[in-house]
Amino acid sequence: MKPVLVKDDIYWVGVHDPRLGAFEVVLPTPWGTTYNSYLIMAEKPALIETVKVTFRDEYLEKIKSLVDPLRIEYVVLNHTEADHSGAVPWVVEIAPNARVITSEAASRHIYQLFHLEREPLAVGDGDKLDLGDRELSFIGAPYLHWPDTMFTYSPGDRALFTCDAFGVHYCDEGAVFDDEAGDFAEAYRYYFDNIMRPFREKVREAVDKIAGLELDVICPGHGPVLRSDPRRYLKLYLDWSEEKDDAAVESRVAVLYSSAYGNVAQMADQIARGLAAAGVTPVLRDALSLREEEIPSLLTGAGAFLVGVPAFAGDALAPIERVLAAASTATVGGKPAAVFGPFGTTGEGVRRVEEELEKAGAKVTAAALAVDFSPDEEVFQRCRAFGLEFAGSLKRS
Numbered sequence: 001m002k003p004v005l006v007k008d009d010i011y012w013v014g015v016h017d018p019r020l021g022a023f024e025v026v027l028p029t030p031w032g033t034t035y036n037s038y039l040i041m042a043e044k045p046a047l048i049e050t051v052k053v054t055f056r057d058e059y060l061e062k063i064k065s066l067v068d069p070l071r072i073e074y075v076v077l078n079h080t081e082a083d084h085s086g087a088v089p090w091v092v093e094i095a096p097n098a099r100v101i102t103s104e105a106a107s108r109h110i111y112q113l114f115h116l117e118r119e120p121l122a123v124g125d126g127d128k129l130d131l132g133d134r135e136l137s138f139i140g141a142p143y144l145h146w147p148d149t150m151f152t153y154s155p156g157d158r159a160l161f162t163c164d165a166f167g168v169h170y171c172d173e174g175a176v177f178d179d180e181a182g183d184f185a186e187a188y189r190y191y192f193d194n195i196m197r198p199f200r201e202k203v204r205e206a207v208d209k210i211a212g213l214e215l216d217v218i219c220p221g222h223g224p225v226l227r228s229d230p231r232r233y234l235k236l237y238l239d240w241s242e243e244k245d246d247a248a249v250e251s252r253v254a255v256l257y258s259s260a261y262g263n264v265a266q267m268a269d270q271i272a273r274g275l276a277a278a279g280v281t282p283v284l285r286d287a288l289s290l291r292e293e294e295i296p297s298l299l300t301g302a303g304a305f306l307v308g309v310p311a312f313a314g315d316a317l318a319p320i321e322r323v324l325a326a327a328s329t330a331t332v333g334g335k336p337a338a339v340f341g342p343f344g345t346t347g348e349g350v351r352r353v354e355e356e357l358e359k360a361g362a363k364v365t366a367a368a369l370a371v372d373f374s375p376d377e378e379v380f381q382r383c384r385a386f387g388l389e390f391a392g393s394l395k396r397s
């Protein structure tokens with residue numbers, strides 16, 4: 001699709017990716033996605049976001065069809081995840097006069113990420129950027145979806161660029177605007193639940209910040225450009241972020257394990273008995289038997305989770321790596337978690353899993369239950385007690 005005029009001098013120069021199977025490798029994306037980038041043809045032209053590197057050739061052609069890249073003065077990155085920043089090195093190659101603009105949080109790593117010749121310009125909440133015939137302002141929106149995220153607002157155009165926020169992994173190859181695309185309501189809610197909901201307090205803070213802006217159009221980084229009643233999307237985000245977690249979800253504990261010789265499976269079974277005795281519902285799954293797309297739902301569908309790791313030095317086994325990868329897509333923010341498994345020779349496998357869960361935002365609320373290689377009845381008693389105790393921490397969280 002060719003560039004599309006969004007309004008005034010703002011062009012959509014994004015790309016469609018209808019065949020994307022999973023976002024960040026683990027979140028299934030049955031509706032595909034788009035990577036949206038916008039070119040503001042101001043006196044000092046500016047790009048907002050870029051696209052995933054796979055699509056760089058198509059993307060650069062779109063830019064060149066609208067402007068001599070030597071004229072581009074700024075590339076604004078509202079968020080530096082690779083689906084938005086991947087083409088940056090190629091953009092700055094054809095647009096050597098362009099200065100990359102990022103949030104302060106992003107500026108700390110963007111320079112090393114791309115080995116840019118010019119240091120990026122870091123902006124903070126409320127800072128402004130003069131484009132000659134219009135001005136952009138920046139609004140901090142941390143955790144939507146990474147700590148580095150900000151929004152960019154063009155008051156003259158009443159246009160808000162929000163990157164992941166208000167986006168959706170949905171692709172209608174014939175459409176750019178929400179009123180042209182097919183029905184993406186289900187995909188919109190799925191995206192919110194899996195990508196934004198873990199940060200719902202931050203969602204409310206961000207919506208509060210932008211509530212007073214004049215808005216003709218919201219230009220997100222994924223999915224349709226929202227021009228038909230953009231405030232409706234603010235209200236959806238506010239309403240959904242205020243929903244309490246489902247009581248049934250809160251009473252479930254996912255127990256995901258991998259077991260090479262059956263020892264971890266036996267421990268998991270005994271822990272599940274302890275959980276059940278405490279009145280919570282264990283959802284017991286051997287990670288090896290899980291399809292990749294099932295794991296995020298198990299994590300979001302439980303109020304807490306436990307990970308069972310076999311005794312192998314250093315790294316967890318592949319099935320557990322898949323659980324950790326799913327957790328790292330931020331479906332687990334603030335949820336109680338703990339690790340169990342045979343201690344093995346050094347126990348570093350258990351410790352590494354704990355570290356990864358903490359990095360993903362889970363609250364590791366109980367000390368790992370680490371035992372010697374082969375569990376016996378004394379270990380099974382400890383497993384049941386561990387389940388009981390963990391259920392207590394779930395109720396306290």
Ligand code: FEO
Binds near residue numbers: 079081083145164222
């Ligand atoms: Fe669309 Fe957080 O990347």
